[in-house]
Amino acid sequence: MRSYAKSIEYYERTRKSLAGGVSSNVRYAATPVPLFFERGEGARLFDVDGNVHIDYVLGNGPAILGHAPKPVIEAVAATLARGQVYAAQHPGETALAERLCRLLPGVEVVRFASSGTEAVLMAFRLARAFTGRTKILKFEGHYHGWSDQAFISARPALNEAGPADCPVPVAGSPGMPQSVLDDTVVAGWNDLDLLAAAFERHKGEIAAIIMEPVMVNGGPTPPKPGYLEGARALCREHGALFICDEVITGFRAGLRGAQGLYGVTADLTVYAKAVAAGFPLALVGGRRDVMDTLLDKGVMHGGTYNGNVQSMAAALAALDVLEADDGAVYRDLDARGTRLMRGLAALGAKHRVAVKVQGLPAIFQVYFTEGPAPTNYREAVACDRDKALAFHRALQEEGIRTNQNAKWFLSTAHDDAIIDETLAAAGRAMAAVA
Ligand SMILES: Cc1ncc(COP(=O)(O)O)c(C=O)c1O
Structure with a gap:
């Protein structure tokens, strides 16, 4: 022992x-x-x-x-004496943003954050501001961070979760207000009929759907053939945005994440975790017209550590390794x-x-x-x-x-x-x- x-x-x-x-x-x-x-x-x-x-x-x-990993810690070490946070821009951000926009499917513009949880919250706010709708549709067993808005039906007890074809939103923690459950629609994943029915029940109300394109947190499960494409099409049909949470699958399912693997493109994508090989970094990337609501409509997004010098250096060094020889x-x-x-x-x-x-x-x-x-x-x-x-x-x-x-x-x-x-x-x- x-x-x-x-x-x-x-x-x-x-x-x-x-x-x-x-x-x-x-x-x-x-x-x-x-x-x-x-x-x-x-x-x-x-x-x-x-x-x-x-x-x-x-x-x-x-x-x-x-x-x-040596290349990453050496690159980060080389920046340490130059400072950590400037509350301003620096060339490392430019280099990383350009590189991610070149590399990632459907990503025309990015914004940096420090954790997946807060990046998901930014994606929700962008979707609501862009569509003028309130409800977010998420899937049972999918985890998108521990915030009030996202930690719903991530690992629900089945005796509280309602019927499989129309699950009840279940708060993941004491201390979460009822209002977040009212603004959330929960559907069973990997079944297009269930998703279509949920859209019908909430016609014109859903700002966005969010999913792990390969369910990992609720148990690693690939999407059925045609499921991601079908979900993508249903979002277009119903005027909702498609948010892919690639916090785990990004830079892990392959260089271009699950979207690269399955050939599907979201409107907004959240990345974190592997992107900076261990340093704290998250980002939202996606369609320029949606991301532009940050400027056009004054959608607020902040964060003291966003774009900090070391996380940018770590991601750039990690990408040198991950991108080599395609x-x-x-x-x-x-x-x-x-x-x-x-x-x-x-x-x-x-x-x-x-x-x-x-x-x-x-x-x-x-x-x-x-x-x-x-x-x-x-x-x-x-x-x-x-x-x-x-x-x-x-x-x-x-x-x-x-x-x-x-x-x-x-x-x-x-x-x-x-x-x-x-x-x-x-x-x-x-x-x-x-
Ligand atoms: C798919 C997914 N989304 C979001 C998050 C939240 O990210 P963070 O822990 O960086 O806040 C996680 C964390 O495990 C995750 O697996």
Whole structure:
């Protein structure tokens, strides 16, 4: 058994001064307590007890180049002595904005922020100002940050969520006002009939729909063939904007995100996480006429740290790596991720544990289910979570760090030797679950 004595000691001490002992509620979930780490390097994290973890959490997505990627930290280090925040513009912003507009599908103009949560709020405000409508349609199981306006039906208990064909908006936290639920329409994802019906029920009221183009937070699930195109068309038909939340899929599903992968273009897109390889950066990008409401209609967007020198430098350096040879790193990432997914599925078969491994090569989940792989949130939560948790815990004992649902993020630092080491460890963990 690995020892976590020092993490436990730190946690008890930290709880006295830091609320709950953590800086984000999602970190409570760790076993036996929220762990304390000293350092990360490449694919590995080193905790205060001296345990080494091959990390498949990767900060929940940002560390696409692994921990402390040399080109990024060197580029950031070179800027440190020039200052951090000017409350003014600087050439790094220009360079990054131009580069993103050149690269990203449907992105004619961008605005920088620091977190995905606030960038989503900006997209909502832009959509409401542009359309003159109030309601936002979101999908069950999709997470768009923890704000009052967005943290609705992200992980609802099914006994509170209403019927699958017409879900009830469920507040994700105490302290959220009823008004945000009144302004939100919730639909089941991956079913065009359900979306069309929701548009009919709220004719002329919906300013925008927002979705993770590949559902990740509610359980990695690809869109059905034609679903994204159909949703895009329904938005046009009903005069609503299509907002893609590529906070996770951006720079992870491929160089041009899920929209590049599936050939669909949103009106507005939110990116964060992998764009700056671990430094805090988010952005909204999209149609010039919609983004221009910032100026034309005086739509307010602010933020002290927006466009800060180090985040711009980090993103530019990360893009140098990610864009080289038109995204050659993604070909390796895809090959390794596919091998890992297939290897994990084979381990399930070998140990007679019914699993489906689903998602994208750089972000996937091992579902414990006798049935087919899930196509939406309700099917994802019907899979066996106790077994997923048992697998996660057994993996941790083997030095493999995954998310509690046995969700895996991959980085370019996970080379073939690390994948081999992981599969050997996962074999022992799968045997323990069996
Ligand atoms: C799809 C998606 N959107 C938005 C967010 C919120 O981003 P942040 O945590 O940077 O506020 C997240 C965070 O996990 C996310 O996964």
